[in-house]
Amino acid sequence: MSVIINILIVITITVGVVFTAVTTIGILRFPDVYTRAHAASKSATLGVMSILLGVFIHFWYNEGHFSIQLLLGIVFLFITSPIGGHLMSRAAYMAGVKPTDLTVGDDLAEVVKKAKRENSTLKPEDQ
């Protein structure tokens, strides 16, 4: 039992570290901000959650300490990290960052343009 649980700890932490490394490579190699946000928000979340899960199992089984903070941290990361990616990508899009040339379609462009035209009577700082 002890061997199985220790192998489980090693696997979860290794998966976490590998996913975090993949995130770094993705951020370095991907062409534009949206693909980078895709890499960063997905695989870093899973990587860090996996590391935290490994640490949680280690402290629970080997040290006899049930850490509710780690579970709360996993839930918190799972909620907030994709929202961070969403907000940064949206801010980049609204600021006019162009996607890479490989992009096939941009359905949001017409909607944003139309909304900007309809609201052009607003004050400049609202636009």
Next chain:
Amino acid sequence: MRTNDVILQTTTKVVFFIIFLFAIHIFFAGHYTPGGGFVGGLLTTGALVLLLLAFDLKTVQRALPFNFVIVIGIGLLLALGTAAGSIFFNVPFFTHAFDDFTLPLFGETSLHTAMLFDAGVYLVVVGSAMTIIQSIGGDA
């Protein structure tokens, strides 16, 4: 262009309570584990700042109708009162006292007057950080 913040606002409504609960936990855990009034206060301020980011200044002011300058005052009075209370028992200034009590819901609990001082620190930190942020963010 008016943007719609429905994702941010919905998440904030959930996440605010997680952060606030954790802040309270950090505050009460301060005596035996890392934590205390200062970090607890800063975390609470962080939760309130998240509300300020997701909603606007007036909405948060209406939801939490505190004047944070008065919160600083209450915190300072609490800290000073805890410190000054000791001189009525013929012991030096700032001497704390503690005892074990059996409370109806919590069972055997050790209560310490340092907790009241920590509550003062907590209120001062929340009050001053929120005062700084609200006065920088506001128009007036």
